[in-house]
Amino acid sequence: MTTLQPRPPYSDAELTKLYPSQLHLQQVQILLRHGERTPVNARFANAGLPAYWPYCNAVRQLRSAVLSPSGPGAEHISAADGVFTELQWRRRLETFGANDEAIPATLGPNGPLDAICDFGMLTDRGRETTYALGTRLRKLYVDHLGFLPASIKDADFLYLRATPIPRALESMQQAFLGLYPPHTRDADFPPLTIISRSPADETLFPNDSNCRRFAALSRAFAQRAAERWNKTDDMDYLTRKLGKWMPEDSPRVAGP
Template identity: 55%
Template sequence: MSTLHPRPPYTDAELAKLYPPNLDLQLVQILMRHGERTPVRPRFQNTGLPPFWPYCSSVRQITSTILSPSSSSSSSPLTTLQWTRHLETFSPNSDSPTLALSPGSQTAAAADNICDFGTLTDVGRFTTYSLGTRLRDLYITRLGFLPPAITSTHPSFYLRTTPVPRALESLQQTFSALYPPNTRLPSPDTGVFPNPIIITRAHADETLYPNDGNCRRFAALSRAFAQRAADKWNDTPEMEFLNQLIGRWMEEEGGGKQKRVAVDGRPRLSGVMDTVNATLAHGAGTRLPREFYDERARGIIERIGVEEWFAGYGESEEYRRLGIGGLVGDLVERMVGSVEGDGKGKGVKFGLHGCHDTTLAGMLASLGAFGREEWPPFTSHVAVELFRDNGKGEREKGGWLGGWMGGKGREIGRRPMEELSESEKKRLEGYYVRLRYNDEVVTVPGCKKEGRHLEGDESFCTLAAFKEIVDKFTPKNWKQECRLNRGETVSVPKQPEPAGY
């Protein structure tokens, strides 16, 4: 699937069932895939598809911060510079520089809105803004969980993004619709709305996506599962169908070998899917030949792509731990910290994470809750919601600063359930975790057993059961585990290690 078509807003009856009166919503953590983008690299120019696409009007007005010691401002030496970005490339028949232009145009204005590869487009900006509007309607207007206006994002909001620009820009679009400018009020202390804090990490520390670039062990595991997919699918009737349909557009192999569509072909089958999905999301001027959009062909390509990229999460505990375990461990730690603070305005109430398709599918598959053959569409999101049973009364708890940033909450959040004392386990009683993927409830299979979910609804997993499942693939030292067994041959586990239990 390419562009997400959101389901209609919940009816009052659906909302009452999704958010029962005996449960208080305490913490929401949203993981969102970025919006529509250009392909991450140029492909299929032999079909007439232009390499550079004219869908990024934002590059006509970029604002940068300038440090100017001679600034006339007495309060700050910082000023801004607005500028327009043009993209330069090679001339068709030489290494001479030339501007990238809109397809079929040679005017100067045709260089103004050209996208780089893997860039969030105007369509992607609209869809991520629309996501923010839907989140505002649900969590502010209808549920009253968040306030309609704020004077600061600290400490109630946790905004984090990967270092990839399209993820950052998507988060900014979504937050700007969740809290439009007229709802960001001046702080009583300073008279201005303080800049929202958006957290990023260095690439080497990033766990908000499966980081095969900085985790060599995970990269080796990924190659093993990719090779298994290639061995399984390359010589099948399904691949032969794809070759008859689009094989003539594949790149020539060395020695004049026949062009072939393959999982590990040139481009890879996942690369074919990338370009197909990106073109479908945009205008008629950036389209592939019609055979690329054959419904059966797209179904085959997505099914194989999902298996190649995400089967490892469902079959290998190590794959889950190195690929996504650090992130899911962070989510659980934040939930435990919220419990320690009892959610009374002392800590984070809403988290928004700008991430990627591999983040969402990797997380859901690691919890045994993906179970589908469709690739996550642009602007997909997962909502991880923590609830408190409002009939349980007061609980033993610690302060939020000791809970979320360190102390008891951090200790409990990262320690496996079997290492907790009975009094520590008791603190988690009466709390439930529920997942929604693109506004559809998904259930973790290990939560279905009696005593591990809210009575009458298996989708509300007890926090203790959810944590116990996540503990099994939360790394204790991710960087160290990424360096283990680097020299040995990596293979797919002979016996699957099912996810979600």
């Protein structure tokens, strides 16, 4: 799994240059994608890569809000008289076997049953790196610049938004935890407000499924890129290196 190694934190000289004393920082916008994830589908099986990866320990300790009765013995509950409690559970992934029978998704006959990632899921490493991003932001905007408070009683001064994709939401939550770990929040700190949008209204990723004009521009850009790069020495080099892993009926990395 490849991980980007970030550059060292800014030195005092770099901070002085980036944030001159005669200027006053007014607003910070932080746009992040997500941490390291598993592939979104099974890839390169012919190269020996497994379809499922045991790098998601979060599935061992999941929590769900469930509507519960306000007292014992109740056979029916409603949102008006019930209370929401927390249901703890763990998830095990299941798939099809060679004869279409249901089998656990593992790394082999004796592989682990728990901590198996679903496709496109944020991994343990992804949680580590997005948390590290949050601690780095704290060092810059709290410790060095004093732009953000060291401790908070609520997060109303922050606008937190994530796409409907779970790994993006989880990455943002991990980054917030690094920015404001538990000991920096009041004991009665209220639940975070995280903004989301329906897929049709989402603008944080290329939404060509819900915008015909954007879809047309995307196709035009792809065609222009193909015309520019498909028949070049660079693409021929990539095909020589990667072509053996491509489908037999389409051995080139791109183009005919």
